[in-house]
Amino acid sequence: MLEFDAAIVDSRQADGKWHTVLDRSAFYPTSGGQLHDTGTLNRVEVIEVIETDSGDVCHVTGREVGAVGDNIRGTVNAARRLGNHQKHTAQHILSQAFIKLAQAETVSVHLGEEYASVELSAGELSDKQLAEVETLSNQIIVDNIPVEVMFVSSDQAASMPLRKVPDRTGKIRVIRIGDLDWSACGGTHCRQTAEVSVIKLIGTEKIRGHLSVRFLAGRQALDDYRRRFDLTQALSHQLTCHINDIVGKFDKLSAENKDQRKQLAELQAKLLPMRAQELAQQIKQYGKTKLVFHVEEAGDVQMAAKLAREVVAHTEGVAVLLVGGRMVIAAHEAGGVKAGALAKELAAKTSLKGGGSDNQAQLGGANIKQADEYRRIIEELLGYE
Numbered sequence: 263m264l265e266f267d268a269a270i271v272d273s274r275q276a277d278g279k280w281h282t283v284l285d286r287s288a289f290y291p292t293s294g295g296q297l298h299d300t301g302t303l304n305r306v307e308v309i310e311v312i313e314t315d316s317g318d319v320c321h322v323t324g325r326e327v328g329a330v331g332d333n334i335r336g337t338v339n340a341a342r343r344l345g346n347h348q349k350h351t352a353q354h355i356l357s358q359a360f361i362k363l364a365q366a367e368t369v370s371v372h373l374g375e376e377y378a379s380v381e382l383s384a385g386e387l388s389d390k391q392l393a394e395v396e397t398l399s400n401q402i403i404v405d406n407i408p409v410e411v412m413f414v415s416s417d418q419a420a421s422m423p424l425r426k427v428p429d430r431t432g433k434i435r436v437i438r439i440g441d442l443d444w445s446a447c448g449g450t451h452c453r454q455t456a457e458v459s460v461i462k463l464i465g466t467e468k469i470r471g472h473l474s475v476r477f478l479a480g481r482q483a484l485d486d487y488r489r490r491f492d493l494t495q496a497l498s499h500q501l502t503c504h505i506n507d508i509v510g511k512f513d514k515l516s517a518e519n520k521d522q523r524k525q526l527a528e529l530q531a532k533l534l535p536m537r538a539q540e541l542a543q544q545i546k547q548y549g550k551t552k553l554v555f556h557v558e559e560a561g562d563v564q565m566a567a568k569l570a571r572e573v574v575a576h577t578e579g580v581a582v583l584l585v586g587g588r589m590v591i592a593a594h595e596a597g598g599v600k601a602g603a604l605a606k607e608l609a610a611k612t613s614l615k616g617g618g619s620d621n622q623a624q625l626g627g628a629n630i631k632q633a634d635e636y637r638r639i640i641e642e643l644l645g646y647e
């Protein structure tokens with residue numbers, strides 16, 4: 263039932279929202295691992311449905327639906343309801359398939375927005391077992407077995423081959439999928455297994471010594487397939503290869519990239535003495551100290567640190583290299599300035615953070631646009647005359 267008429271029996275404000283109870287409702291409240299329905303009451307959007315302690319179905323809305331005694335029209339969101347049917351029926355099918363093929367009982371279920379999962383009594387299952395369960399489950403969908411809903415007494419329920427015997431007494435709702443599965447269950451389900459359309463296992467996780475198996479069903483699985491299809495299409499287009507070759511192509515590109523980085527590092531190492539000499543020529547005398555201050559938009563910080571050390575080996579002074587957001591400082595023993603101490607003083611006067619030893623230091627949080635200001639402060643600190 264997706265459309266219904268009812269009368270309001272209770273209406274009150276709570277936590278800035280409105281809670282409405284009706285004399286009858288087709289809205290499913292969150293319970294038994296299944297998500298609540300959404301929809302409208304007199305065109306007012308129902309954002310949540312909860313079962314109260316007294317067993318009432320409480321409809322949560324952003325504004326008032328009406329006064330006690332008012333007649334209302336309820337409409338349940340059909341797409342979300344179908345999604346819940348599919349997830350829930352898929353769970354019954356999977357729980358039975360795990361018993362048949364892996365002797366694994368379902369101990370708890372989760373039928374969420376993003377994915378659903380069953381927690382199994384088993385601690386581990388092989389990929390082969392999981393694949394067999396997935397195949398059998400999809401065969402059960404193809405077999406299009408009717409899903410029956412029955413209300414029976416607890417005595418009658420005791421004589422049925424129920425997957426789990428319920429604790430409750432009185433009238434019990436039983437969901438029967440042909441001769442495959444009998445379950446005491448209060449959730450909403452498909453009328454035929456074919457309505458589930460597809461079940462895809464998407465991962466496992468160990469919790470409390472149990473294996474939790476995540477799965478997608480129906481529309482959720484189709485949406486996921488679309489995303490993955492678009493992704494592999496885009497990758498295959500960009501890598502100009504067949505989707506079967508994407509992983510191979512990626513491995514090849516990765517290896518090439520690694521090789522090129524190695525070559526680049528070797529080249530930079532070869533060029534280092536030459537660059538150091540070039541920079542050493544920019545030297546300026548501040549007080550008793552010789553300073554080389556150099557700025558680069560981007561680059562490798564380790565390489566910059568090497569370069570700074572090489573520069574001070576030539577100048578016997580201080581070298582400050584600003585590379586992107588980092589600053590490296592190198593100081594020669596003969597220069598009378600300690601790199602770590604200079605970094606500390608600089609950090610106290612700017613937003614830079616870091617430190618180092620007497621010979622070298624590094625600071626992070628630099629802004630290349632403030633290079634002139636950094637230079638001015640360093641000049642002051644070195645005793646500009």
Ligand SMILES: [Zn+2]
Binds near residue numbers: 354437445447450451
């Ligand atoms: Zn169920």
